[in-house]
Amino acid sequence: MYKRKKLGNGIEVVMEKIPHFRSVSIGLWFRSGSIYEAESQNGLSHFIEHMLFKGTEKRSAKDIAQTLDAVGGQLNAFTAKECTCFYSKVLDEHLELALELLSDMVFNSTFLEQEIEKEKGVVLEEISMYEDSPDDVVHELLSANFFKSHPLGFPILGTRKNIEGFTREKIINYFKRFYVPQNLVISIAGNYNEELLYQLLDKYFGNWMELKHNYNEPPLFTPGKGIFYKYRDIEQTHLCIGYPGVVLGDENLYALMVFNNIFGGGMSSRLFQKVREEYGLAYSVFSFPSSYVHGGLFTIYAGLRPSQIEQAMSLILQEIRNIKNRDITHEELSMAREQLKGNYILGLESTNSRMTAIGRSQLLLGRTMTPDEVLLRIDNVSMDSIYEIVDKMFLSESTAIAVVSREDPTETLSNLF
Numbered sequence: 001m002y003k004r005k006k007l008g009n010g011i012e013v014v015m016e017k018i019p020h021f022r023s024v025s026i027g028l029w030f031r032s033g034s035i036y037e038a039e040s041q042n043g044l045s046h047f048i049e050h051m052l053f054k055g056t057e058k059r060s061a062k063d064i065a066q067t068l069d070a071v072g073g074q075l076n077a078f079t080a081k082e083c084t085c086f087y088s089k090v091l092d093e094h095l096e097l098a099l100e101l102l103s104d105m106v107f108n109s110t111f112l113e114q115e116i117e118k119e120k121g122v123v124l125e126e127i128s129m130y131e132d133s134p135d136d137v138v139h140e141l142l143s144a145n146f147f148k149s150h151p152l153g154f155p156i157l158g159t160r161k162n163i164e165g166f167t168r169e170k171i172i173n174y175f176k177r178f179y180v181p182q183n184l185v186i187s188i189a190g191n192y193n194e195e196l197l198y199q200l201l202d203k204y205f206g207n208w209m210e211l212k213h214n215y216n217e218p219p220l221f222t223p224g225k226g227i228f229y230k231y232r233d234i235e236q237t238h239l240c241i242g243y244p245g246v247v248l249g250d251e252n253l254y255a256l257m258v259f260n261n262i263f264g265g266g267m268s269s270r271l272f273q274k275v276r277e278e279y280g281l282a283y284s285v286f287s288f289p290s291s292y293v294h295g296g297l298f299t300i301y302a303g304l305r306p307s308q309i310e311q312a313m314s315l316i317l318q319e320i321r322n323i324k325n326r327d328i329t330h331e332e333l334s335m336a337r338e339q340l341k342g343n344y345i346l347g348l349e350s351t352n353s354r355m356t357a358i359g360r361s362q363l364l365l366g367r368t369m370t371p372d373e374v375l376l377r378i379d380n381v382s383m384d385s386i387y388e389i390v391d392k393m394f395l396s397e398s399t400a401i402a403v404v405s406r407e408d409p410t411e412t413l414s415n416l417f
Contacts, residue, residue, distance in 0.1 A: 002358060002368050005198070007206050010181040014362045015197070016189045016354055024095050024190030025355035027087040028102055029363040032178035034158075035081045035151040035218055035294060043158015044174045046079040047123060047166060052086065053077070054115040056108040061115070067101050068094075075101070079156055082292055083363055089352055092191040096200055103204035106179060113168055120163055127157050134404045135284075135303060137230065138238040142299065142402035145228045146242040150221035152295050177215055181208050187359025190351035220247075221295045227401045227410050227417075237306045237405035241316070243393045245289050245296025249365045254340075254377045255385040256289050256298070256393075261336035262328060262386075263287055263319070264300060268335070270319050275302065281312040293364050298393055306407040313416050320394050326387060333383060341378050345371065 005013040032045045054061045068075045073090035075098075086105065088098040130136045140155055147153030186205065188197065223244050246253050264271035264287030275285045282304040290297045304312050347353050348371060358368045369377075401413055 002370065003194075004362075004368070005201075007181075007201060009206060009208050011201075011205055011208070012185045012362060013201060014185060014187050014358045014368055015192075015194075016358060017192060017194065018190055018351065018354070021191045021351055022092055023089055023351050024092050024098075024188065024192050025087065025089040025351035026095075026098050026102065027085050027187045027355045027359040028106065029185040029187060029359040030084045030086075030179060031082070031183040031363060032084045033080050033082045034154045034156045035292070036178065036215055037151060037154060039154070040162065041170075041174060042154045043123070043156075043162045044166065044171065045084055045178075046156050046158060047119070047163065048171060048175050048179075049077050049079045049084050049086075050119050050123060051111055051116065051171065052105045052109050054119060055110050055112060056104045057110060058108065059104060064101070064105065068098065071097065073098060081152060081154075081156060082294070083360065085356075085359065087352070087355065095192055095197070099200050099204045107208070111168055111172055111175075116166070116168055116171065120166065123157065123163050124160060127160060127163070130157065134232050134234050134236070134238045135301070137232070138240050138402050138404040139299070139301070141228055141230055141404065142240040142242045142400060143297070145224050145226065145402065146297055146400040147221055147295065148224040150295070151218050152221060152292060180212065182212065185359055185363040187355045187362065189354035189358065218294055223398045224400050225398055227403070227413050229403045229405070229408050229410055231406065231408075232404050233406050234404070235305075235406075236303050237309060237403065237407070237409065239302050239304070239309065239313075239405075239409075240402045241300040242400040242402070243298045243300075243395070244398050245298040245393070246291055246389070247296050248291040248293050250291070250296075252385065252389050253289075253291055255381045255389050256291075258333070258336045258340055258378065258381045259323075259386045259389060260287055260289055260298075261339050262332050263323065265336075266339065268339075271300070271316065274315050274319060275312055279311070279315065281308045281315070285312075285316075306405055306409065309409045310412050310416065313413065317416060323390055324394060328383060328386065330383070333381075333386070337378055337381060341375055344374060344378070 003015045034045055037044055053064055068088055071094045073094060075088045077086040086102055090098045144153045246256050263269055271285050275281050282302045285302040287300045302312055361368045403409055
């Protein structure tokens with residue numbers, strides 16, 4: 001059962017006690033991500049995530065790495081478009097150590113000039129790694145053009161030019177805007193003593209001076225459309241088709257997720273069975289929804305030989321037409337619901353996944369649903385609710401297509417779409 005608490009300085013805490021576990025996971029969820037960045041700031045959220053591991057007033061970067069390693073614990077972080085999370089997982093007896101370390105990183109990081117310059121090189125190599133992966137490049141190309149100038153289209157890692165130009169002053173100013181109590185949710189899942197936990201939270205986070213954030217929420221976006229090509233000297237063509245999706249928290253989100261399982265979400269899906277199994281045109285073909293507070297995207301991806309684009313895309317478009325013509329069976333609907341429920345429950349069988357589920361939901365939506373509530377919403381997905389989503393989503397005038405290949409298929413795709 002979930003519990004919520006608010007510290008005196010405004011920090012929200014959401015907790016789930018699981019007494020039969022021996023581990024506990026803690027996450028610090030900040031409302032800070034690429035969506036809050038101006039174009040010249042793009043990459044700052046992710047860069048700051050790196051910098052919090054580079055040393056505090058009492059710990060070196062090595063000390064930070066060794067603190068939880070020494071007790072068999074885990075420490076990590078990630079930056080997304082709408083949030084940044086620092087998290088740890090430890091044995092329940094080391095809960096205080098994990099909270100003390102996380103608080104030290106947030107409150108006492110030094111942002112030394114020499115560490116900033118070293119980390120620029122690390123992040124530039126991270127960008128190079130993604131640029132060497134054409135399937136990552138094609139998804140970034142789709143995102144940039146589907147969301148157009150909206151910050152949802154910015155790359156989380158930022159641009160090379162921005163990274164090279166970041167100064168200590170710019171980093172600290174951005175940090176002070178977003179790392180404030182009102183922008184933080186602490187999520188905890190696992191085995192803990194509730195009274196002791198409250199004492200530790202007050203000890204390590206309760207005295208944080210109350211500051212107000214000074215930024216505006218970005219607006220909703222208007223979807224981009226068209227065909228966007230990027231040359232790469234590679235054997236395979238990587239292709240993404242983007243349609244307007246559903247925003248996070250929308251009542252139709254579960255209908256979209258059930259539909260995705262039917263359409264392209266797994267090995268039994270229509271796209272996989274048709275394009276790969278029946279025709280052998282692609283090794284990888286799938287679809288997935290991306291839902292954010294400020295917008296949504298539904299993506300179809302395929303990796304295939306350039307000579308097979310026309311046939312593969314014709315098959316994908318035919319499956320879309322079939323679904324729009326109401327050919328989903330009740331057997332498909334039932335199987336997709338059960339598949340989604342099974343994946344959801346299996347995904348909750350760790351303290352990390354439970355901490356993530358409750359922390360992200362509380363930060364972005366201001367509420368946390370129980371597993372029973374989620375399962376009920378999945379069970380309530382009907383054929384009508386799926387077709388309502390399909391009719392809104394698959395509109396030709398809202399289609400964006402991204403291609404990374406050594407051959408430009410724009411003319412072929414224009415004729416198909």
